[in-house]
Amino acid sequence: LSNMNDKKLGMDYLSINEFAELVGMPATKLRHYDTEGVFMPAKRGDEQNSTNKHRLYAPTQITTVKYIRVLSEIGVPLKTIKDLAHSRTPEKLLKLLSTHKAIIADKMVSLQQEDSVINTFMALMFEGICATETDIKVSKMPAKSIILGDTNDFTGSDSFHREFIRFCHSSHEPRLNLCYPVGGYFESMDVFLKEPSQPTRFFSLDPSGQEQKAEGLYLIGHTRGYYGQANDLPERMAEYAKENGFDFNGPVYNIFLFDEVSIDDPEQYLMQVSASVKETQRPLPVL
Amino acid sequence: LSNMNDKKLGMDYLSINEFAELVGMPATKLRHYDTEGVFMPAKRGDEQNSTNKHRLYAPTQITTVKYIRVLSEIGVPLKTIKDLAHSRTPEKLLKLLSTHKAIIADKMVSLQQEDSVINTFMALMFEGICATETDIKVSKMPAKSIILGDTNDFTGSDSFHREFIRFCHSSHEPRLNLCYPVGGYFESMDVFLKEPSQPTRFFSLDPSGQEQKAEGLYLIGHTRGYYGQANDLPERMAEYAKENGFDFNGPVYNIFLFDEVSIDDPEQYLMQVSASVKETQRPLPVL
């Protein structure tokens, strides 16, 4: 940026609307910055030195207003920007910027997480929309990162909520992020059949979790109803496995594809149960 | 998430402060969501059915309030969230989320750019602080991406600002981002010596620019003063080159390390000039 001195610059200042268009921000914002003393036009009144009060901006002010906008966008309060503008030193500004660099980094992490949460919810809802609810089917499922809670203890009344809250409070590494949906983990199909509303542990669908829901063959079923209302699904799944030659060989996961987040009527919440299975070893037919 | 029905859940609701602590948000926010009808406690009044009006939250509401918070953080207005909450369907929510996924992506790009702008400013200011201003030195500089403007035409009065504004308006691919500092590019040292306030072109320090300031040996000098005030720097640089065996062999760049962004007094603005040089070809001394 190289130029003669201000006095020799002549009169080619820009009106507030011209300047606003050039820097791509509304004129109201520029007026606001002016009245707040954050960023003022280079001059007031027009060339003829007349009595009008029009704001006149110098083209060289573009960089400054752009930088003020950046500061404001990253969350520096206008008052801080104003104070800084009234006694600027590179050292002060460097200090401010380096503290706010950390804030920007945090914001990026937050945004990424928000995106990830949204993806998780969308994936569940999409699965719910595509599901053939009444059928039971066997399907190969990919591995999924999760965070597994401690073993639950269902003695005493109110034990579900007590254990659920214990799960929520449990601090993991990385810290349990409750933005992700929570599901129930059952050690085995037997446990699920016995008490489908008392999962061995809780898990969070946090994709940054250290544990994994293993990749492999799962028997998948769905049922509608409020939390804990498994209906006849456990029995139907057990029957299907028997009839079609599958053995349960691992944990059972349940998760809500539709819940209070996505649907009004609690009776319409949609639970998905996936139980790890393998094909039954049949003796080869004797010829 | 699996449980018996609400009626059987017993009384283990959480007070507003307990719930606030569990989900990591202030109780005032929860009250605000309640009064706005965005997110209401599961129950009012305590177990004894007494007359008090305490808000009681069910642990299963954690997911919902977390998801509301995510929506709010990505910029969905509370009114929209409220409307959605009153007639939820997975389809509606999917639609909302997919539109806002795009907004999140935009925000990420903005944040990255803001970070990049801040890095650019910080790098310049840091150079300014470290600079030995009165000395002229030769140094190998790394390549730097920039956006080069068209050739300037300095006929007529006010031509500097006119050309500067033309540069600002010029649409490049990627579009010229004026958040980055702008400098002057001179075709050669001769041009700079003749008219140090009339750069052949302008350039923006946009690191995503298509053009490059080439890597190589540069003669570097600094001077204080308002835009365009080159003082005796051009001559001093020319003299230094002659005395120390360097030939100017390329363009000259000037850029302000301190300017109105970082310092109050216009007389203290700090300009850095870097001129491409090579060592003079000397005949080998005859033994």
Added chain:
DNA sequence: TTGCTCCTCACGTCACGTGAGGTGGC
């Protein structure tokens, strides 16, 4: 006189935060 661009000033808005004054059960 009309149209145009600019002006000021007061008030609205959005998502909360703050603070005063009060309640209910140990």
Added chain:
DNA sequence: TTGCTCCTCACGTCACGTGAGGTGGC
């Protein structure tokens, strides 16, 4: 009675946006 947690209601705040009514030069 004291302390504690919760309550309501009104007002403040931050960074603008909006809209009414007015001005100055072609």
